[in-house]
Amino acid sequence: MSDSCAAPDQDAALPASVDIEKETVLTGTVVNDEGELVQGAYVRLLDGSGEFTAEVVTGEGGQFRFFAAPGKWTLRALSRYGDATGEVEADRGLNETKLAVSR
């Protein structure tokens, strides 16, 4: 991992140090109209008031992952196949969402 502000590899397994009993993880995949996983999609996490919190780029598995807190979040995916928005009411543990992008 680098010491910059950039997001880590989204396809990597959840690190062993992450305790999903304690953490609130928002994860999922981005798919296109054909149902194919989308690599290189930009997924943004917006907080309850719609403010930008973080952004990651999906890897080969079309996967994204954020560490957040319980509460209301918005996921926004942008890609060459179109955009998608998803609302999440996150609880502690894993919260999975599929974002289907379209024009």
Next chain:
Amino acid sequence: MAREDVLVTADWAEENLDTPGVVFVEVDEDASAYDYGHIKGAVKIDWKDDLQDPIRRDFVNQEQFSQLLSERGISNDDTVVLYGGNNNWFAAYAYWYFKLYGHEDVKLLDGGRKKWELDARDVTAEVVKREPTNYVAKPLNWDLRAKRDEVEAAIGVKNLIDVRSPDEYAGRLLAPAHLPQEQSQRAGHIPTALSVPWSKAANEDGTFKSEAELRELYVGDAGLDESKSTIAYCRIGERSSHTWFALRELLGYEDVKNYDGSWTEYGSLVGVPIALGDEPGTK
């Protein structure tokens, strides 16, 4: 300075991929992004390996910068177009270096890699080889770079702009939530600093907002005093390069500096004042 003097659109870039004297440079912290695919003809600069001194905690000096650009085949009179991932953070950081070392003609590709990808424009994995040049950097321009003593002296005197997330500003977090890395000893912000997260200066496709929107953001919403000088900072100096670009290059404020030591340095200094919470605080 006009927007078109410092930013190029993706359309302009696509039309000028083969224009002699125009060099595209991808700047990333994730080197594998370039190898997977880059704009045709673009050379790569690695944020860490190429732009930081390997030993001292500082960035490359005048000689190292000259050597880097010579190796990459960039000439003093080339038009350099920088782009990268992360909403152009590292490209903006490199832009700041090019200005620090006196390069005349340097621009950012508006939206960077992200806009290029969203537009579904072509990328290639082709290896780019340019003939080495004899690049000569100018001495570092200290009008653009703030050091720690100057930052402390600016409390309550100049505009200080903290571009980190609100939680980092308030002292609830030491680093962005998903990044347990390089951290300062203490949390909080520099007293009197205004909180304007970098992301507010960009549209969701990574392009910069219009000058009118930016002026409203900094002056109208945040309360930046246009009669004063400004220093921008973040955690390690790259997000604040993005804001430095918006303030100096797009809005045209003359005395704007980037504090690249940023919070990792300031938050570890002994005896300096720190403010906690969502308010700027007082001197």
